[in-house]
Amino acid sequence: MDIVRFNFPTQIRFGPGARNTLGKFAAAWQVRHPLLVTDGGLLSTDAYRLAAEAMEREWPGRWSTFSGVHPNPLEADVEHALAAYLEADCDGIVGLGGGSALDVGKALRLLVAFPTTSLLDVQLDRLPPRLVPYCAIPTTAGTGSEVGRSAVVTSAKLGRKVVVGGHPLMPDLAILDPELTVGLPSHLTAATGMDAMTHAIESYVCPVFHPMCDAVALEAVRIIREYLPRAVTTGTDLEARGWMLVAASMGAVAFQKDLGAAHSLAHPLSSEFGVHHGLANAIVLPHVVHFNGEADTRQYARVTEALGLAVSNDPAADVANFLASFNQSLGIAARLRDVNVPEESLPMLAGKAILDVCHTSNPRACSEADLLELYRRAW
Numbered sequence: 001m002d003i004v005r006f007n008f009p010t011q012i013r014f015g016p017g018a019r020n021t022l023g024k025f026a027a028a029w030q031v032r033h034p035l036l037v038t039d040g041g042l043l044s045t046d047a048y049r050l051a052a053e054a055m056e057r058e059w060p061g062r063w064s065t066f067s068g069v070h071p072n073p074l075e076a077d078v079e080h081a082l083a084a085y086l087e088a089d090c091d092g093i094v095g096l097g098g099g100s101a102l103d104v105g106k107a108l109r110l111l112v113a114f115p116t117t118s119l120l121d122v123q124l125d126r127l128p129p130r131l132v133p134y135c136a137i138p139t140t141a142g143t144g145s146e147v148g149r150s151a152v153v154t155s156a157k158l159g160r161k162v163v164v165g166g167h168p169l170m171p172d173l174a175i176l177d178p179e180l181t182v183g184l185p186s187h188l189t190a191a192t193g194m195d196a197m198t199h200a201i202e203s204y205v206c207p208v209f210h211p212m213c214d215a216v217a218l219e220a221v222r223i224i225r226e227y228l229p230r231a232v233t234t235g236t237d238l239e240a241r242g243w244m245l246v247a248a249s250m251g252a253v254a255f256q257k258d259l260g261a262a263h264s265l266a267h268p269l270s271s272e273f274g275v276h277h278g279l280a281n282a283i284v285l286p287h288v289v290h291f292n293g294e295a296d297t298r299q300y301a302r303v304t305e306a307l308g309l310a311v312s313n314d315p316a317a318d319v320a321n322f323l324a325s326f327n328q329s330l331g332i333a334a335r336l337r338d339v340n341v342p343e344e345s346l347p348m349l350a351g352k353a354i355l356d357v358c359h360t361s362n363p364r365a366c367s368e369a370d371l372l373e374l375y376r377r378a379w
Contacts, residue, residue, distance in 0.1 A: 009253070010147040010174050014246065016238055018177040019054040019137065022094070025173045026058050029133035031092030033062050035085045037105040038096040039069040047139045047180040051096050064088035072161075072270045072277070073100045073153045075119050078107040082115060092133040095171070098192065099143025099277070102136045103151035106169045109134055120155060124166045136171040139180045141231070141244035142192025142278050144199060144252020146174035154271050160352050161267040176249065178241035186232045188276070190330035193228040193244055195278030197221065198285050199251030201319070202260040205292065205299045205363045210257045217254035221306035223247040225326075232330050258361035262288045265374055268352040275339050282323075282332045283339070287377040288362075289320040295364040336379045346375040 003015030013021045025031060036055060042048045055063050066084040069077050081104055085093070095105030109131040110122045136146035145151075150165035184192070200220035203213060224247045230240035265288070266280035293300060293316020300315040309318050324334070333339050341349075350372035353359065359366045366374075 010170050011172065012147070012174045012176060012249065014176040015242070016177065016179050018175050019051055019180065020057070021175065022054050022058045022135065025092075025094075025133070025135040029092060029172060031133050032059070033064070033088065033090050034059060034092040034094045035081070035088060035090040036063060036065045036094045036096055037069065037081055037108065038065065038067050038101045039071070039098075040067045042097050042101070042139065043067055046183050048096070050180060051137060055094065064090060069097065069101045069104045071100055072274065073104050075153050075155050077104050078111055078119055078153060081105075081108045082111040085112060086115070093135070095134065095136045095146075096139065098138065098140040099145040099152075102138060102143065102145035103153065105134060105136065106145070106171070107151040107153060107164060109169060110164070119153070119164060120157070120162065122164070124168065127168050131168055134171045135173040135175060137175045137177065137180065138245065138248070140184055140188065140192040141181055141241065141248040142195035144196065144248045144250070144255075146171055146176070146252070147249045148252045149256070152267070160355060161271045163357060174249065176242070176245040178238045178245055181241045181245065182236055182238070184235065186235065187331060189235065190228070190232045190332055191276050191278035191282060192248070193224060193231065193278070194282035194285070194327065194330070194332065196244070196248040196251040197224045197228075197323075198262050198278075198281035199255050199259065200224065200247070201285065201289070201303055202262055203251070203254040203257045204303060206255075206257045206260055206361045207363050208257040208361065213254040213257045216250050218302055218306045220247045220250035220254060221303060222308075223250070225307050229329065259358040260288065260362035261291070261359040261366050261371065261374065264353045264356035264359035264366070265349075265371060265378075267356050267358070268349045269336070269341060272345070272349065272352070273339070273341050275341065279332065279339065282327050283334070283336060284374065284378045286320040286323040286327075287374050289316055289323065290377075291370070291374055292362070292364045293317060293320065299363055336375070341379065343379055346372060346379060349375055
């Protein structure tokens, strides 16, 4: 695969070795001393070593690292990243990792603009015309945070995950280098890949008019169906790894439309019980598809085509059944009980899920009782 350049809407550098194009970021945005934002678990990996070597080539002795990002990032992570940014007198940010690290990097841009303001109190309409330069480098193929406009963090004050941001938070540059995802374990490859699948399917059926995103979402579904099993089975398959990075970015481009109930169900599972976000999405998605299909099954007809299925009289059931089987083939847990979510917690989780904004754009309206029933189906 060659390194190619395309914009939709973020400038993207894609291909094996694309990390070595960091010089383009330094030159275009005049970055002299960047802060590398990542999580501590990545520091011992080949992905970090390769990225750090590229950083050192571009900014020898002139870059700093913040590695205090939690797997489910906290508002405090962003505040601590700001302290590191200011202490090192940085003038740019490079995010490296999964969605957690990339989201903290995005949220950090808000606090750099308003360093004395709480993250949740930042007013987007008061942002300066240009935020601190930001380059996002994913080491997983799932969240698509490298092209997304928002960040998800857990607020200690509110006791739940919150979405912050808007269009100004889109990274200036995304680098998609499949060599940085080779070391990702198979179970995380599967979970992050199903995160991308959830983004694509939920954004497609979201009742917002955006035919360009619809087309992108359907193609992402097709790519994931074809390449995720290969990436899970053979971690060194650069073609499969590369296409999964592309599909993850496509899923995030598509959910400019918004998402749906699966994400509202998944967010509390992560904040309350530490369930990996992609894994949580994978478990609940088939049940949400069934739920939506009870109101209108036709909306999933194009999704069945993207999955390579024959269109029947009940496309929603076909999609839901496929997803359940696909999860199983990838080694993903089938039930919430399998990931240590206690049954007695389901009402509490439903109370938090109803506060999550994602379900408000679900194709079928959800009450708290509906969300509780979906948790029960998934348990």
